[in-house]
Amino acid sequence: MAVRQADVVLVGGGVMSATLGMMLRQLDPSLDIVMVERLDHVAHESTDGWNNAGTGHAGYCELNYTPETDDGDVTIDRALQINAQFEVSLQLWSYLVEQGILPEPSTFINRTPHQSFVWGEKDVAFLKRRHERLSAHHLFRDMEYTESPKDLEEWMPLIVNNRDPMQRVAATRIKHGSDVDFGSLTRSMVSWLETQPNFELMLSSPVHYIDQRDNGRWKIRVKNQKTGELTKLETGFVFLGAGGGALPLLQKSGIEEARGYGGFPVSGQWLVCGKPDIVQQHNSKVYGKAPIGAPPMSVPHLDTRIINGEPALLFGPFAGFTTRFLKQGSIFDLLGSVKSTNLKPMLSVSKSNMDLTRYLIGEVFQSHSDRVASLRNFFPDAMEEDWQLRMAGQRVQIIKQVDGGGGKLEFGTEIVAAKDGTLAALLGASPGASTAANAMINVIERCFPEKIKTPEWQERMKELVPSYGQSLVEDEALLTKVRERTLSTLQLG
Template identity: 50%
Template sequence: MSNREAKTDVILIGAGIMSATLGTLLKELVPEWNIKVFEKLDKAGEESSNEWNNAGTGHAALCELNYTVEKPDGSVDISKAIKINEQFQVSMQFWSYLVNSKRLQNPQDFIMPLPHMSLVQGDQNVTFLKKRFEAMSNNPLFQGMEFSDVPEKLLEWIPLIMEGRKLDEPIAATKIDSGTDVNFGALTRMLFDHLTSKNVEINYKHSVNDIKRKNDGSWELKVRNLDSSRIESHTAKFVFIGGGGGSLHLLQKSGIPEGKHIGGFPVSGIFMVCNNPDVVAEHHAKVYGKAKVGAPPMSVPHLDTRFIENKKSLLFGPFAGFSPKFLKTGSLLDLVTSVKPNNVLTMLAAGAKEMSLTKYLIQQVMLSKEQRMEELREFIPNAKTEDWDLVVAGQRVQVIKDTEAGGKGTLQFGTEVITAADGSIAALLGASPGASTAVHVMLEVIKKCFPQHTKEWEPKIKEMIPSYGVSLMENPELLQKIHTSTAQTLGFGEKEMVFS
């Protein structure tokens, strides 16, 4: 194939949840389009989407305190929480559509109902949590949220966390039962199985080495077949770069002006996983705490029930680590080679600004297992060292760019989509809430990159996502209808599954 050019309509780089979602949406909207996927690894969903490489939280802002901020007047701003919740509702609707239309089977293989909780200690934090609860519980999106600062009630909710705890300062929690645990690795693999059945060509062990625009506006990719080492040439009218941490280098190679003045800083995650089934059985929730002063938002500690490989697990973290790699399977030169003449000042400015982050990362890297256990004991007072093992989670590349609000070299903690002016190429960068909002993010990519088709595709999009273009918060009847139907389709109304 090295001597001839293979032409196609759409090329997706990376076989993670984002490419899986975009490919599935496009196959519903324009089944006749030819789609090719190139993935460096030998199977789908092995990097950021893998179930051991992320927290598995269906991010709907039910428990994550960093999505709600206290304003100077003491009130709590929940606008970001509303936005993220509505975006997660879009994902739930699309997944329900895929189950109802038999594109996906056995939803319990990728999503399970699980209470989401926020837990805080100390007068100031308890006051904040109560104000947050009052602001959120009045909103239809967060209906059913409960608050308690009564230790006996908290013992009912979270016995593992409350047993053996010294109650020398106030403690409080919120709880909402409509939370979820999502196995994004399993969902990614299921979506790629579906795409394969729709004649999407998925090429594993194929690494995209270069990407250049041709005179006719299409894109030419040089792709290395890792088995044969041959370089293949592929062209497409539209390219999506969804390679996790690897996206930044490919965006830079594309040469689009929108990709300039953007840098990336890698942060790796480490979780502690419980190996004692008796301890695992005592906890049934995702419980999020508050990040320590000076710690970045992605370091919020949480104790999570997880459902992985038909087994109930218990994870605590994340602890931050550092590696210059942009992917777990990346190169030690990733960070150095991402610095270009057009982003070097942005990167240097970020380095000067983020000294506290650097200090935090150094402290985290130096932690011993016993020091990590001490942090765990702030959640589980009776935790025993022998019951817990360390597992290295995924690499996340935090986006660094120049912004009006933050100035030069501002670290971004969300998900960023970079699109060429003509819509012929898009790249996804950044981290949380990422996978949870994949459907919303990919619909935005479709809207930006295919504006000429928006009107024609809208009826189909509304069939898949009934709330498309509508604020659920302002339409409580539609919200209730959607909640009921998605819960029924995804199996939340059924008796809780029993796992070994």
């Protein structure tokens, strides 16, 4: 059997692999790139519009990114970091639109105000302090705060209609927030890559074998599920961007850096309303505070979405317990991921997170009436018959070994790379897709360290992302210049 030689193999057809493939193609058009996807089309698991939060996570409305301290203050460092990283994605997408590589922006991104909404004295005080801290920084200078019934009726009519007038409420708003259909975005990027020389997309082709040769190159074997044909690949660099499937593949690779990592799978569900007369009354993303014990992905929000060009209104997500790592995965995924190298961290996390496990199992057994009751905290007039339950995607939170051999449950994303730079994997969930460009720049810097230092790659990277190598958190003038361009190009202003 002939061996297919490649410079780069991207495992997974989601937004991460597509973003990395696109950036590498722009940096060096001569690279021979192969993308392998186990399903029969790309962007169908975590990246799919119905499976992905789609918020364009920017820290504008997600209250879990600004935790409250014991003394009543609010920490904003994570929100600043995520906002700056999302601006990197906006810059890359703007460049691709300007070059005609991506289609008209409204096919994948639409202006949708990002709002936070809380009720009760304690949470109103928190939101007000959050606004004070964030709006003092140039990244969040456009954030508005209100407790005015008139403003709230304008901002979020569904939420304030027929609400108890004695209940104290407050909200913040960023008008230039966005809704991103990452499924459509990814399909557009991959479609363009397919028109380029030295790029091959292999669908219905899960990876069955991965191992590193003595010469440092990787051997990969994939099997076409439709034809049964085996293909052997050999490459100098592998990226595992397979969502929840990245951890098992990372373990198969055998790299030392994978030791101690485990996964905690979490499922999700949405309440979906497609009634035009209701959908048309809400044009924003409104986030509240997560219930005590809930994982960050379960922060409740009433969400305007444009998925495959069609508007919808979503509420949730409702978390659930699962043993699958992928929506179309196996119930044995979790058990199969337990190894001698991560057994102690996983047992440690299991013992210390029993409350979370009970919460997730309880979410599974909620009735439709229970879920609609939660929705009525945001939409008091919600009627059960107007909302249907729809499964969201799977997420695998990171379990990471800590000093002493125990484990810690992480709710962010993390890049694990081999010390020789020949393999990298992206693990974790939120904020995920929204920060794909920044994450893939990290991969390039760690795995192509000599090339990224060359004048050619430096110049090209700054064309793709003009703020590259500079801090949007620290440089207000740079942020102003960058944001003016992206809001105009992507029609978000």
